[in-house]
Amino acid sequence: MLLEALSKYPYEGLSKELLSLGMSWVVMYSDLTPDAEDIANALEGALNSLEDKIKVNTSKMGRNDRQSFDKVIKAWFNQSAPETYGELFELVIRETAELIRRGVIDPQRSLSRVKIDKNGTYLGVEFKGEMAILPAILKQPEYYERQSGFLIPTTGQKAQIRLDPLWFSLMAVGFFISFAGFIGGKYYLMTKPGVKAFWPYEVEDVIEHGLIPLTEAGISARIFLSTEELYEMKLAMRLAETNTLVPPEIYPVVLHLISLEGQVYTEIKTLQLDLSELSGYLQRYVENIEKLKISGLQILVETKEEGATVYKYPLWALVDIAEKEISRGISGDNEMLAYIFVKDLYRAVNSGNKRLIEDAVFRLFRQGRALLEGSARASGELKRVLRVFMWKEHMGVLV
Structure with a gap:
């Protein structure tokens, strides 16, 4: 039933990826042919x-x-629409689950109905005389950017998708699975294209052990995209410090960055993320520093955040400085030292080549020593971090 319904969805792109995730959640709760009770349970479980x-x-x-x-x-539902998209999605999921449980909505009938005509696309059946439009944050990024041929207008056909409560609920569940934060006025969504290939036995790995911990890490640490290297580093750092393991086979996943540009939601960036090498390296980094702490050696950097004193791993502190350098731009010979090193280490780690990691670390140590002992100008924050970063014991952790 679900495979057939998904095969009838006439477009590719973000909306299909979210719909696939919503259906994957149902498959994870039951199987490929769920009955009404299975679907209601899955929606409530979400x-x-x-x-x-x-x-x-x-x-x-x-x-x-x-x-x-x-x-x-x-x-x-005899209610007023809430103010935000998140509240809207939650309301639709909750009320639809209740209607299915009461037998008011027939999932089989809904999922078997896909209609395309000159007025647009209709998913499911009218409920109480109404169907909902696909929300702007899901439709506009693909429609206006032509990301994948999605809804390109043709003569005589309106570029519009309308959904009944069940189709809308599945799309909403997919949104929440993929949601990695609304930060700085931008939506961060992570998807797994082709997720139906994992149905039914491996889908739990993709959802429960992959996308959910990745997106929760993005939300809890409020990680925003300055550069791809720094975003992946900070995401992998969050996984490492919370001892969260994501199976390497989950990767790659796709990050969609969506922003309201003028009056239109636009997908301003789409990136493939693969943290398998970074996560393994940073997990070992954290474990080795914690072992040194047990032996009585503290390799942490003292810093200030919003007036409070906090202690960070040296690499974490250097990544923070790199992010500040990016936000300020280049204004001197040494202004981008932290970012250049983080970028070098990122590339070396992703290569899987231990020799390249050693070269990147030794290069920073040479540059750092010249900076600390010479007359070149650098921020006091960078010098303070480098003094701890360049301890012999920390070099051993890095390489």
């Missing part, structure tokens, strides 16, 4: 399992979406 992510702030709906959804939500 609300419970993804509760922390559901509570994270999202943007307010635009005027057009708000007006449209206010009408639909009143007809479907």
Whole structure:
């Protein structure tokens, strides 16, 4: 039933990836042919399992979406539409699960109905005379950017997708699985293209052991994209410090960065992420420093954050400085030293070549010594971090 329904979805791109994730959640809870009770249980399970992510702030709906959804939500559930997209998705999932459990919505009938005509695409069946439009944060990034031929207008056909409560719920569950934060006015979504290839036996690895810990790491550490190297480093650092292991076979995953540009949600960046090498390296880094702490040697950097004193691993502190360098831009010979080293280490680690890692570390130590002992100008913060970073014991941890 689910495979057939997904095969009928006429577009590729982000919306299909989210729909695939929503259906994958149902498969994970049951199998490829779930009955109504299985689907209701899966939707309710999503609300419970993804509760922390559901509570994270999202943007307010635009005027057009708000007006449209206010009408639909009143007809479907006799309620007013909430203010934000996250609240809207949560409401639709919860109420749809209840309607399925009461026998008001027939999942088999809904999932077997896909209609395409000159007025657009219709997924499912009208419920109480209404269908919902695909929300702007999911439709506009592909439609306006032509990311994958999604909804390219053709003569006589309207570029519009409408969904019934079940299709909408599955898309919403996929959104919450992929949601890695709403940071700096930008949505971070992580997906696994082709996830249906893992149905039914391996899908739990992709969802429970892959996308959810990755996205939760992004949310909890509020990791934003300055450069690809720093984003991946900080994500892998968060996994390492929380001792979270993501199976290497989960990678690559795709990061979608979506921003409201003017009046339109635009996918401003799409990246493939593979943290398998970085995560392994940083896990060992953390473990080795913790072993030194047990023996009585503290290799931590004291720093200030919002007026409070905090202690960080030296590499963590250097990555923070690199991020500051990126935000300031280049304004001197030594301004990008931290970023250059982090970038070199990132490339060396991802190569899997221990010799390249050693070369990158020794190069920084040479440059750092020249900086500390010479007359070149550098920030006091960078010098303080380098003094700890360049301890012999820390070099042993790095290589």
